Structures are given as structure tokens and as C-alpha cells.
Amino acid sequence: MDTSRSTGRPWLSTAGALLIAALLHAPALALDAPKGPVILSVTGALTHPNDNGAASFDMALLATLPQRSFSTKTPWFPQPRKFTGVLVRDLLDAVGSKAGIARAIALNDYRADMPTDELIKNDAMIAYLLDDQPMPVREKGPLVIIFPFSDRPELRNAVHYSRAVWQLRSLELR
């Protein structure tokens, strides 16, 4: 009987796939140091720091992470707007964090604490392009935490609107 051979193969291929995946993710293990002005500093519980125990990002470094974009209506603009940036999920992967809470701090010292699992689940994004244009501080930039409100009605409430932090400066992971 050749059952042993045929049952052996999937195990082998699964193991191979895992190995390849690990190799592909290898560059993320080591974050490059920021070269330009730092626009986001991630501090706290993380395993891949690049700047004195913190993970600091300039625009170029953010652009190396997986890019995503979606359009959504927001309470702050009359029309739906297109947001482009990095999913919080990918950012957390990049910094190697399994933290439970992320505290977002804005330029005006606005703070909002949010559970990371909800951010991951709700596809929260740190956007740096609005309608493919960089956002100056005057236009609530340079970074904005945004949720896909249009796609997910359950997010259209005060809690999530309050988590959509503008002029994001830093994230504290705990």
C-alpha cells in the first residue's frame, strides 16, 4: 500500500511552505533606521526597535511596509475620501509587538487608548495620503488613524470616531 507515502507528502509541503514564509518575512525582523524626519515613533512593548528601544518611522520607512488604501465617509468631510497608508496590523508585525493596548498620541496631545485586537480586527489604518496627497498639519496630517466606516456600519459610533486620531505623533504599546 502507498498510503504512507501519500499521507507523508502534505506534511512535507506544509513544512516547506512555513519555512519559505519565515524566510520571506525575514527582512521585517530587522527595521532600518529612519533617515529623514521622524513622523511616527512607536514605543513600549516591541521586539524590533531601530531607535534606542523605540521604533521610529520616517515617510520612506513607512512606505516599505505593505500599502493599503480605501475610500470612506467620515464625519469630518462632506464627501467620501480616499485614504492610503499602513494597516495597524502590519505596523505591529513590523515592530514585532504583541501588545494588548495601543495609546495613540496626537500633536495637540490628544490621547486615545485602544485594544490592539480590535484595531487588527477592524482593519484600522495609519494613513499618510488623503486622495493620494500628503497631509500637512493644517489638514490634520501628517498621519491619521482611520477605519473603513463606509464598509462597516458597526464602526459608525462615537467610540470609533474618537479613535480616529488626527495628527498622530506616536503610539505607546503596552
Add this chain to the structure above:
Amino acid sequence: MMRADGEADRGAQPQRVWLFAVIGVLALVVLAVAYVQWRQYKLLDTASHYQNDALGWSFSQLETEQLRLRSELQRYLADPQHQGADKVQLRYDIFVSRIGLVDHPRAAGIMQDQSAYQPAMAQVRAFIKQADIVLGQPPTEALNAVNGQQLMVQLEALNVPLHDLSLGASHLLYQRATERNAAVRQQSELGVALTVFQVVLLLVLAFIVLRQLRTLTERRRSLEALAESLGVARHDAEAANRAKSAFLANMSHEIRTPFHGMLGMMSLLQDSRLTPKQSVYLDTARESAHHLLAILNDILDISQLESGKLQVAPQTIDLMQLLNQVDALMRAQAMAKGLVLRIDVAPDVPRWVRADPTRVRQILFNLLSNALKFTSAGEVMLSVADGGAGRIDFKVIDSGVGMDDATQARLFQRFMQGDERPSRRTSGTGLGLQISRDLARLMGGDITVQSTLGRGSTFTVSLPLMSTSAPIQASDAGAATATTHTRPLRVLVAEDHAVNRAYLEAVLEKLGHHGVFVGDGHGAVLAVQTQPPDQAFDVVLMDLHMPDMDGFTAARTIREMPAPQGRVPIVALTADAFQASRELAREAGMEGFLTKPAHLPQLREALQRYGTGSASTLPEPVAPPAADAAATASMLDMATVNDVMQALTGPRYAELLGRFFDERATTVAALRQAVATASQAELRSRAHSLKGASASLGLRALSGAAQHLQTSVVGPHPDELEPLLDRLEEAFELSRAECRTTGLLAGTP
């Protein structure tokens, strides 16, 4: 019941209206509740209200950012090296970014009651226009102590308006929240009220539905009860009807038994010495009794039909023989009224069919005697033809009084007679037609009638009589004689008429039996009494009507003798086929019954059965050849003639005929003598004797005339008998003439 239903309907109408009304209102209430819910949902729609709620926060943040910009600018101006221009720039950018949140049309709409809003916003916009010169994107001139100081003045001028706006917005939002809460409460209250109303309506609906259901249940129950009581009533009625039918059947039967005794006694009385007057009385009594018996038979039939006891027993019969019998019986009646009776049989009518002969005969008798009864002149015809689809149609056509439609409609109803007048000329139970039709239907056929008032009637009996092949034994009478003949029998024949005696002698001889002949009852009794033991009679053929002592009396006398004389089988022989005669003969102790003319096969069978004690090998009576259409119109019954000739051979028949006709003058003279002397018994006896003799010889018309005379003895005045005698004499002559022309009788006129 009908009125109760009507009330229920009238009651159900408003109830149904109420039901629909409640359901309609309930639907409206549900819609209203849904509308309230929707309104509440819109009220709580966070997306559209978040910004309004956040407006207070936005104003307060704007004020905060203004203060932070001010302190950063102060720090810059206080530093002689003018360091920190970039920090001022950042604070300024943040401040500007907050303005968009409060300076837009919706915010203006919310703040429209705040008179300070528009001037404050204009002031802010003016400040930004000024500040953008040094802090814009890009600045047109660099920030320095001078323009920084100017900005500072303008920025501080914003302190009071922004603070007022912040406070005003907060108050406004509190007010808005309060109003919204009030609205929500009001709508909740409305929702609760509507829900309560809904519950009430539901209860009303439930009540109506329950009442409806209860009404339905009650009605169903009452209907069930009604159906049950109707069923019981029907059952009772049926039981009562059955009991009545059974009672009727029993009573008719019970009445019949003593009746026969009575008839027997009257018959005995007739033989005793009576004055002519007594004789007339007795005859009247006998006629009445016979009529009564016929009625009883009708009632018995009808009750048996009704209770389903009467059953038809089909057997293979000779239809032609049956028709001959009917003809023989009816012809006399027709002649009595001076009517012509014609029987017309189509050539395609099968001779042998499966039928119950008794019942078919009964129906035909009934219809024919009706036709004769209601016809005073002209003819009555029985026409038999193939009705198609395996049916045979018997049409009884008369030229009588006829009937109108109304009479026809109730004709077949029980106890109805065509003529409803009190002074009707006819008598009867009125059951005859109903019995006939019931019998026809029992046989799978029917009776229909067509009639026009004054133009006669046609009754059509359509019966599904299956054509069948003739019984094997019937094919050759001669052969049958040889095979069934066992041993020569000693036969005692008591017969008063010489011609009949001669006929029977010839027949017995042909069958190989030995005959001993006596002329009356006394002779028969004496012969049986004195028979030598080694030459005992095997069977006695007893004519029922004989002078001095009739057959009944003789039979009874013989039966009173000790065995073996008292046990000799006696077969009655008579020209009348009345059921009553048959019953009387049985009561007198006679086993068999033969009607005259006694044809050879019947005689052979009767002798075989009663003389040898063996069972009959002939299940069916064997009939003479069918009478053809021409023969029916003649004076002769050719079937009988053929039969007799076959039995006796032609010359002997001719000899018998010759003797019979030679005596005609004597015979007629004797009859006239009897009429003249008003000797009714004598007349009847002679007429009867003549009837039997002429029937035996196949002289049908003469036999009919004799029977007519016999039955007319009672009643009519002697003068009225004269025409009958004339007709009889005429029949004599005509018959003789026909016998000569057909070659039956030799010699010259």
C-alpha cells in the same frame, strides 16, 4: 332550523365587520409603532449626530490651541535670539487645522441662534489671513519680533470671542441633548401607548375569534345532533316499513290458506243438490272469492317485491309455447267482449330464451287483461319483436279508451287506476301495473307506455331475454320417448268427454302404457277400490270437472282409502290453469297438475315422474312447434294440432276430429237445453267439457268460445247467453270448415 340559520347569518355579519375592523386597526397600530421605532433610530443615528455632539469639544479645543499658540508666540517674542519659530509654526498649523471643524455651514446652522458666532468666525478668518503672511504655506515674509508682536495683539483679541463661543456651544449642546432626550422619551411613551393599544386590540381579536370558534362548534354540534336524530328517524321509518311489508306478506299468506279451504267448500257445495237460485248465489260467491284471491295474490306480490323477497329464477324456456299459453288464456276473455286478440311474433325473435316463465307470463297476462278491460271495441294486439341490444320488446297495443298525460304520469303508482271516476266500469286493486313494472325491472327491463286519449294505448315491455340453444331432449320427441320409456304403466283415466278419452287413449298407446278409462269421479273411486292387487294402477289422470263427482272429491275419497290404494299418485287434468285450481288439487291430495290440452311431452313427463316414482329427466317442458303468424289468426292452434298428430298419427287424429264434429249437433243441442232450463251447473259442466275436448284437439277458437260460455254462466240473463251459443255454434262450423280445407278432416262438407 331555517330561522335559526337566518339569525345566525344576520349575527355573523356585524361580527365579521368587527373582525375586519379590529384587524385593520391592529395593522395601522403596528405600522405606527414601526414608524416611531424608525424615528427613534434616526434620532440615535450616531454618524449624523457625532459632529454636533463634538462641536462643543471642537470649540473648546480651538480655544485651547489658541492659548497654546499664544504661549508659544510669547515664548518666541520673549527670546531675544528668536529661537522656536518652527514651534510657533507647528502650533499655528494645529490651530488652523481645528478651525475647519467649527467654520462650516453645518456648524453655522447649529450655532445660528448664537449671535456671536458669525462675527467671531470673521475675526478668526481675518487673523488667519494676517498670520498666513508669516506662517502660511509658504510664508511671504519671515516671522520676526515686529510682526510677531502684531500677531500677538490680534491673537489676544480672539480670547473673549472664542471663550464665549466655547461656552455658548456647550450650553447649546446641553439644550440640544435635553431636547433630544425629551423627544426620545415622548416617542418612547408614544411607543408604549401604541403597544398597550396593540395588546388591547389583540385581546379583542382573540375574543372575537374565540366567540366565532365557539359559535362554529355549537353549530357543528347541533348539526351532528340533527344528523343523528335524522338517522335514527330514518332507521325507525325503514324498520316500520319493513315490519309493515312483512305483516302484509304474512297476512296475505295467512288469509290465503283459509280462503282456499273456503273455495274448496264452495266447490263441494256446488256438487250438492241446490236450487237454481242457490246455485246462482253460490256462483256469485265463488266469483267474488276468486276476485278476492286475485287481489290477495297481488298484495302478496307487492309486499314481497317491496321487502325484496321476490326473486326471479331464469331458466331455459320456449318463448313460443309461453306465448301460446298466454294466447289460450286471453283469447276467451277477448272473445267474451267480442274483441279480436292478435299475437304477432316477428321472425327474428328467438324461440329459446333464458327467463322466468311465471313472471313473464304474469306481466303479459296483466297487460293483456288491462288492455281487454279498457277496450270495448276493436282489437288488442300483442306484438313481439327483437328490441335490439339483447332485448325483446313485447308491445300490447289496444284500441281502447286511452289516457291523457296526467293519467299516464301516475299510471304506475300504487293503487292508481287509469280511470279515477267513482263510476268506473273496471275493478281491480290497481296494483297490477306496479307489480308488472317492478317485475320487469327486477328482470333488468322496464315497461313504458304511449297513449292518446280516445285512441288506445301501447304498453311496451322491454326485457333482456338472453337467446339460448334448445335443450337437447327437445329435438326429437320420438327419440325421447324411446329413451325415457322404462316400463308399461297401468294408467287410470277419469275423463268425462269421449273425445278427450279417445285422445288420451291414443297418446297412452303411443307411449306404450295401458289405459283404463272411466267417465266420472265415481268410476275412478270404484276402479281404484276394486283394483286387483297384481294389477294395481301406477298413476291416475283425474279430470277435475266431471258430472256427478268431480275430480277433487274423487281424489279426496281415494286418499281416505288405506294403502296401497290410498297412495296411488293422482295427476290433475284440467282446462283451467288457475293457480287456485292448482292449490285446490294439491289440497285434495293430487300430486301433479296438467293443463289441457295435455301435450305428449308433458304427459310423458308426468307419467314418468308420478307413475314410476323416478325423478324427471326433463327439466324443461317440451313445447310444440312454434305457431307461425298465419296460424295465430286461424281457428286452429296449429302447435297443438301438430302435437296431437305426432302423438296419434294423422288418420287417428282425423278419426277423432270426425267423431267430435259428428257429435256437434248433439253437443250444441244439450247446451241449448241447459240454457233453456236455466240449469247452470249442467251448462257449466258441459261447456267445460267441450272446452277441454276442443283444446285437446287444437280447436282453439271453439275452446275459447266454450270457455266464454262457461265463465258467463253466472250473471247474465239467459237471453244474453244466446248470442254466446250462436257464436259457439259458428265457431264449430268455422273450425270444421278450416279442418277440411287444411286437410285435417277427410270427407266432403
